[in-house]
Amino acid sequence: ALRDREGLMLAALRVEEIWELSGAVYCGGAVTAVQPPPSYSFAHLRHTAAALRALSPVTAFLSTEPIHRPAFNLLTSLGHRVLIIGALPPDADPGDTHPTVRCWLHAVEESAGRLLLSLWPLAAPHSAHGQFLAGCIARNAGCQSLLTEKDAPYGSQQELVRLLREGRVVPESLTFPEVAEELASVYPAPSGQGLTIFFTGLSGSGKSTIANALRGALLERGGRRVTLLDGDLVRHHLSSELGFSREHRELNVTRIGFVAAEITRHRGIAICAPIAPYEALRNRVRAMVELYGHFVLVYVATSLEECERRDVKGLYAKARKGLIPSFTGVSDVYEPPASAEITIDTAALNPGQAAESIVTWLERHSYLVA
Structure with a gap:
């Protein structure tokens, strides 16, 4: 049985192979899902693959930071619906990640239906393993391609944090006023x-x-x-x-x-x-x-x-x-x-x-x- 840290059974593994490598013992086989992990916040943004396919996204975008105007302009100019895979560290305190989720939601609201948001627990999303998992999510959602933050202009976050830390006004050309206000509570002077x-x-x-x-x-x-x-x-x-x-x-x-x-x-x-x-x-x-x-x-x-x-x-x-x-x-x-x-x-x-x-x-x- 595969359980979460509270002991709740999430899936069952039918052990079909057992092998040893470098002193560690591994097992493999078919996995049967029992139930998804419980979500106590933003539950409506935790989708199944079938639910995402029904929304018909064409491109997926793996995101770990708020989406500011330069990246927003790029994503909304693609001419089709884009799925934002919101990567959240599995062990992070929700209070540390919720501001980013609210910033993503504001980008979705501004996009007039061109952006969708789905939250996924992904450790090390920028690693090869993390991007492999994001690719699996994108493929199962019916997306034809996956973009990462390397494909979008993402220096805005560092500039915004610097301005907020210095107590300066964030220009609207950099991000949305609502996003700047949200992040001001995260990165105060x-x-x-x-x-x-x-x-x-x-x-x-x-x-x-x-x-x-x-x-x-x-x-x-x-x-x-x-x-x-x-x-x-x-x-x-x-x-x-x-x-x-x-x-x-x-x-x-x-x-x-x-x-x-x-x-x-x-x-x-x-x-x-x-x-x-x-x-x-x-x-x-x-x-x-x-x-x-x-x-x-x-x-x-x-x-x-x-x-x-x-x-x-x-x-x-x-x-x-x-x-x-x-x-x-x-x-x-x-x-x-x-x-x-x-x-x-x-x-x-x-x-x-x-x-x-x-x-x-x-x-x-x-x-x-x-």
């Missing part, structure tokens, strides 16, 4: 994108205090949702089962990074204040967040001596006595960041001044509106 401000530094360096001051300053400005992911609070609520081995500390920070990336994806501001002692780990979190928005690393560069002098919780004293194993700065390494966007010297700035300096930096780099 820097001040409209999600943002993670990630503090790192030794225990007692002042990360949490400055992070709280920054949160207050941002909330006072208004206009954005701000979430503080403090190291101790996350330990209590999200990672209470973890210890302080390197493996567990990395897992804890990875969880913080995942939550921060989700907040960033939804255009919020996440403020994170873990110790995060390892450079490679911080880089992994940066990569997670930058899939969706901005990542600003703030290094609170308080010296070990000063952190020990403060030692409000008595942690350093316990670590020196061997009561706390793998304690960062004493019995485990802290790797200072090589490329922090902001470095804070707590000997020169109090928490309020440090927070204000971060806000000023964010304004100067257009992450906040001045």
Whole structure:
């Protein structure tokens, strides 16, 4: 049985051959369809081959991006009905793909019946395998030829994204106003994108205090949702089962990074204040967040001596006595960041001044509106 990830049976394979190749075992045979995969959005755009043949398309166009005016003009000038094979990554979040679908639908509406749209789950549609599958869809739909984005003027998307990111007006010669408006929500100017401000530094360096001051300053400005992911609070609520081995500390920070990336994806501001002692780990979190928005690393560069002098919780004293194993700065390494966007010297700035300096930096780099 061939099942989806929820266990729903989609098809049955009658095994007629079994062979081994390069250490892997393969099987082949006739496949009998049982039911199509369930679709919870745009269900009317998930067609069978028979349904598509009834619409009489002549040419198919494999598309992964919105169709802008240059490509639209080409496709509608062919003189016959064109089937848009809308390729959607099977594992993509629907919220990430729906804007593209709405842009395709606008092109269909503008075409006065010359364009049709059908959505298909295609991984790597530009690969040879992906184009082979698209060719099968086109042939089964009754199309005589298949065009890809290489056959159409498709530089418009990159130009449009650049204009939107810079907060500039998109000319109607480039795309339809409705498409530009749709994509403006996907590619906002820097001040409209999600943002993670990630503090790192030794225990007692002042990360949490400055992070709280920054949160207050941002909330006072208004206009954005701000979430503080403090190291101790996350330990209590999200990672209470973890210890302080390197493996567990990395897992804890990875969880913080995942939550921060989700907040960033939804255009919020996440403020994170873990110790995060390892450079490679911080880089992994940066990569997670930058899939969706901005990542600003703030290094609170308080010296070990000063952190020990403060030692409000008595942690350093316990670590020196061997009561706390793998304690960062004493019995485990802290790797200072090589490329922090902001470095804070707590000997020169109090928490309020440090927070204000971060806000000023964010304004100067257009992450906040001045």
